[in-house]
Structures are given as structure tokens and as C-alpha cells.
Amino acid sequence: MQKLTLIQQNDTHGCLEMHDELYWHANGPVLKKAGGFARIANYVKEVKRENDNVLFFDGGDLFHGTLPLMSSKGEAILPLLEQMELDGFIPGNWDFAYGKEQLKHLVGHLPFPALACNVLDEDTGEPLLHPYLIKEMQGVTAGIIGLSYPYVDITMPGSFSEGLQFSRGVEEVRDIVNDMKGEVDVVILVSHMGLPLDAKLATLVSGIDVVLSGHSHDRVTKPIITGETLIVQAGSSSSFLGHLDITMDNGKVTDADYRLVDMNETIREDGKMKEIVQTAMEPYRMERETIAGDTNSILHRMTLNEAPMDRFLTDAYRHAFECDLAFSHGWRYGSPKSHGALSLEDLYSIIPTNPEMFTLEMDGHTLWQTLENNLEQVFSDDPFQQKGGYILRSSGLLMTFKPYNPKGYRIQTMQIGRQDLDLHKIYKLAGGGKQLFKTKEAQKTYNGTHAIDVLRSFLKEKGPYETGQMGNIISV
Template identity: 60%
Template structure:
């Protein structure tokens, strides 16, 4: 009998220190302090000192998400990662944000392996990153396959995927499983595809024992079992760790125990890591101390149709430009901001890409089609067609829709500025960045102004922001 403990983290998005996290209590959002690298580092050290056979694996979106990481193109976090005790990781879609060469440079600095079987060098048909690793432990061999987000080239700005080719990874995963079979006791897939895709993959590919899922920020409290494969995911923002304790008998998984661990304030900090994070944050003390406004509402992104954090963004866009509508991408990242004072650093956490503002004219028909396409990316019946984050965020729009209607037929009612949409009329839209309305890039007029400055100006004018409680995007 052999025992193995797998610790999973995923989608940390630069949440380096103790921060507010949202939990639901009696149908209302409640904030609690959680997370951060000092507590995680100590937890991992303690487990590894007390237990044989521990693997600590990261599911991606490690190098992007807060101001220190974005300003340094990921380099600021390297001293912390060198002391984290990780045994391997797979890049997420945001880890490609600084381009192929920068990711390769970051990977070279890491003391642990980087794996992904479904991203290749363009024109060379060779893996950009090694597809899998074999970890030799005490009386045990574990094969760990990496699978990154398959749609970086379709959903992210073009600079993310330049020089690289991505695939869904089903055949590549199957090939890796075939190569590992007979050589290892356990096969683990470390994935950044998202929970729906990972569950589907488990049904399509035999022989995977465990899928450590990432990308969709799901807090899985009980493993999902599909085709004899356990699928788990550990939330996001360094707020949680997944702890999977496995018992193997004669090279087969006989029993397991799983816990989603909320890293709250009761967990002790690692002093060395606390010092590293303090040094990392110090250059940004100005932004951390610069109060730019107040919010009466908890700002969060924990709801699918619309969310207060994004309403701040789109209200600010609509305020800045004489437009009919404002849109923002349906991102999942960004730790909650409590009611009270907001800092410039908070704004960079809300929208770390700080995209450039644009305006765009679009007919009602084209807008309707773009919204239907977005709904398909969120709600498609085929998990491999689910390519979005959440629903596009908006101000000036009312939409009711049926999420499980056929593609192109979900929208039931669409109002712009309180009036029924006119399919022939042209509407002026305010937005920001190349990720939003990717197909309309040629029609965008960029304004040389960036989102954070627009939101700062909005807060300066309004003083206090309060989210509208009346729903504008309804699933019926």
C-alpha cells in the first residue's frame, strides 16, 4: 500500500497577499480575508516535512493579474515562485500575455518543470513545451500531462499566440496516456481547459486517473467522477488549495480523500515568503496609497450574467464617451473590493490589462449577432465550443435570453437605452482593448486613453459608486 498527497492551486492571477474573497451566506455575498503566497508556502512546507510523497502542482494563470506582475511582464513573481515548493505547472491563457519569447524566458527561470502537450511552435510541428513529466517518488511513479487553454489564438489578442499553434489536445492527451501506460502507477492531467471541457475530455480519453482542472475558477468540494477519472478544481486567486490524498494498492488507486482548503487567516505565514512579497509590492506603494474614490457596493465578479465590478467599468466607459452602449469583456479574475475607499492599485486589480479605449459603430443586426455569438461561447451544448469567460458586461443594454436555446436563437428581448433594438440603425459603442469585439478590429477608433484613467475620472466626478441592483441581463 502506497500513499500520495496531491496539492493543487490554479488561477492565482497575482493574488500575492491576504485579500478579500467572496463567499455566499444566506443568499448574500460575504467577504472574508483569505489567501496569499506566504500562507500557501508555509502550508506546503509543513505538509512536505510531515508527509512522504507530496506533489504540489499549479494549473496556470500564474504570471498575470495584478499590477506588479503586469508591469514587470511576469518577472516580479519569480523570486516568490523559486521558494514556493512547486513540482510542476501548466501555463494558462493569461501566461501567454507577454508573448512567446517572454513566456519562454520566464519558464527558464523556474526551478520546476513547465508542461503542455497541445501547444506547438508554428511551422515546426514541435512542442513549445514538454508534453509531460514523470515524477519518481517513494515506491511510486506518477505521470503528469500538461494541457493548456486550447483557444488562446481565438479568444485572446493576437500577440498572445504569435508564433504558436494551439489544439484541443484530445489526441495529444491520448498519445501521452499511451506512452505513460505501463511506465507509471498513476496518470494525472494538469489542465487549464476549464471544468466543462475537462469533464468532456475525461469521457473521451481512457486511462486518466485524475484531472486537476483550471481556468474556470470552480470551487469543487466533491470530486466529479467520469470514466473512472476524478476531476477536481481549486477555486482561484490563491484563496484555496485542493488537497487529494490517494491510497494505491498494487499500482491502482484504491481509495481517496479530497478537501477544498480555504486558506484563511488562521493559517500561519512563511516569514521568508512574507519578506519576498513585501519587497515585490514595495515599488507600488504609491498606487496602493492613492485613494481614487469610494464604493458603496462590494465589487465582485462572482455572478455569470452581470456583476458590480464590471458595472463600474462600463458605467465609466459610458460616462467618458457620447455613446449608446458600453461593453467590457466577461473576465473571471479580480479579487473583490469591499465597500469603502478604493485605491489606484484596486483599479489595476479590477482591470490589470488596462486596455486602450475605443469607440465603434455597429448596426443593430451586427450587435445582435455579436451578442448571440458571445452567448454561444458561454452556453454551448458542446463543451469544446465554450470559449468565453462570463457574458459580455454592458451598460445601456437590457437583454433577456434563454441559455439553452439553439445557437443564434437565445436572445428573446434586446433594448438599447430603453428602446427596442432597431436592426438597421447604427449604434455607437464604447469599449476597450483588442479582446473585446475581436472581429470588429478594423472598425474601432482607438483614443489613446486607457481604462484605469477613465475609471479614475469617473470616480472623481461621481465621488461614490453604487451598483444598480436592478438586473439588466436576465436568463429566462
């Protein structure tokens, strides 16, 4: 029998330090301190010191998500990664934010391999990164396949995918698994497709023993079993690690013990990593010390239909542009913010891209169809058609829908400003950036104002923010 330990982090999104994290309790959401690379580094170091066969992987969205990473195009995290004892990295959709050449530059400075079998470089026709890795350890040979997010060219701004081709990777993974037969003891897929897509892929490709899933920010506490494949995922924001101990015999996993490890304050920090993190954060002291305003509500993105953090965004947008509706993308990233002071650094973690604001005119019929398409991307009965994050966030909209209805028939009712939607009326919308309403780019009017400035002005003019009553987007 052979034993192997797999440790996973995914969707850290630039959360380098301990921060507020949201936990669901009987009386509702509760914030507690968790996370940070110093805790992760210490945990992994101790596990590797005490055990022989240990592999530690990052499942993507590593180079993006907070001000230090955005302003440095990902380079601020490189000194941390040199000390993290990672064995591999798979790029997520946000890791392509700075373009192909910058991603190649970043991974060229990593002391561990970057893997992706489903991303081609259009200039060469070859994979952008190594498709897989074979790792020889004490009595165990592991095959590790990397699978990046397949819809970067569809769901993200055009600059993310320029010069690249993406696929779902089903055939690529199947071919690699077949090639590995007889050569490895265990096949591990490290994926940034998202939990529903990974579960479907496991039904289409036999021979995968473990999927370390990413992208959908799921806190998996018990492995999902699809056929003979174990699927796990470890939350987000550096707040959790997945720890999987497996036993193998004759090329089969015979036993597995998994736990989702909360990186809370009981986990000791690695002193050297803590110093490196402090050095990385030091250039942004001004943003940390500058108070932009206050919130009387907990701001988070932990709910599917609508969320307080995004209501804050869209309320500010709607106030700034005096429009009928305001929208924001259904992002998952961004650590929660407790009630109290909001620093400029907090605003950048809420919307790190700081997009340029736009207004857009849209008739009621087009708006209805646009929101139906969004619901399909979230709730499609085919996981491979689930291409969104959460439901588009909004202010000024009241909508009821049936998530289980067929494509194009989910919305039941819709009101704008408390009046029934008029399919022929032209409505004025506000939003930010090129990801939101991507197919309507030619109709957008950008005005040179950026989201952070809008948020700061909103807090200054309106005082402490309160979300008010949630429940405008209702599943019925």
C-alpha cells in the same frame, strides 16, 4: 498499496497577498480575508514535511493579473516561485500575455518544469514546453501531463499566440497516456482547459486517474467522477488550495479523500515568503497609497450574467464617451473590493491590462448576432465550443435570453436605452482593448485614452460609486 498526495493551486492571477474574498452566505455575498502566497507556502511546506509522496502543481494564469506582474511582464513573481516547492506548472491563457519569448524566459527561470502537450512552437515545429513529466517517488511512479488553454489564438489578442499553434490536446493526451501504460502507477492531467472541457476530455481519453483542472475558477468541494477519472479544481486568486489524498493498488485508484482548503486567516504564514512578497510589492507603494475614489457597493465578478465590478467599468466607459452602450469582456479574475476607498492599486487589479479605449459603430442586427455568438461561447451544449469567460458585461443594455436554446436562438428580447432594439439603427459602443469584439478590430476607433484614466475621472466626477439595481441581463 501506495499513497500519494496532490496539492493544487490555479488561477492565482497575481494575488500575492491576503485580500478580500467573496463567500456566498444565506443573506448574500460576504467578504472575508483570504489568500496570499505566504499562507500557501507554509501549508505546502508542512504537508511535504509530514508526508512522503506529495506533489504540488500550479494550473496556470500565474504570471498575470495585478500591477506588479503586468508592469514587470511576470518577472516580479519569480523570487516567490523559487521558494514555493512547486513540482510543475501549466501555462494558462493569460500566461501568454507577454508573447512567446517572454514566456520562455519566465519558465527558464523556474526551479520546476513547465508542461504543455498542446502548444507547438511554429519556429521549430516542436512542443513549446515539455509535454509531460514522470516523477519517481517512494514506491510510486506518477505520470503528469500538461494541457494548456486550447483557444488562446481564438479568444485572446493576437500577440498572445504569435508564433504558436494550439490544439485541444485530445490526441496528444491519448498518445501520452498509452505510452505511460505499464510505466507509471498513476496518470495525472494538469489542465487549464476549464471544468466543462476537462470533463468532456475525460470521456474521450481513458486511463487518466486524476484531472487537476483550472481556468474556470470553480471551487470544487467534492471530486467530480467521470468514468474512473477524478476531477477537481481549486477556485482562484490564491484563496484556496485543492488537497487530494489517493490510495492506489495494482495501478488503480482505490480510495480518495479531497478537501478544498480555504487559505483564510487561520492558516499561518511562512515568514520568509512574507518578506519576499513585501519586497515584490514595495515598488508599488505609491499606487497603494493613492486613493482614486470610493465605492458604496461591493465590487466582484462572481456572477455569470452580470457583475458589479464590471458594471463599474462599463458605467465609467459609457459616461466618458456618451455612447448608447458600453461593454467589457466577461473576465473572471480580479479579487473583490469592499465598499469604501478604492486605491489606484485596486483599479489596476480590476483591469490590470489598462487597455486603450475605443468606440465602435454597429447596427442592431450585427449587435444581436454578436451577443448570440457570445452566449454560444458561454452556454454551448458542446463543452469544446465554450470559449468565453462569462457573458459580455454591459451598460445601457437590457436583454432576456434562454441559455438552453439552440445556437443562434437564445436571445428573447433586447432593449437599448429602454427602447426596443432597431435592427437597422447604428449604435455607438464603447469598450477597451483588443480582446473585446476581436473580430471587429478594423472598425474600432481608438482615442489614446486608457481604462484607468477613465475610471479615475469617473470617480472624481460622479463621487462614490453605486451599482444601482442589477438585473439587466436576465435568464428566462
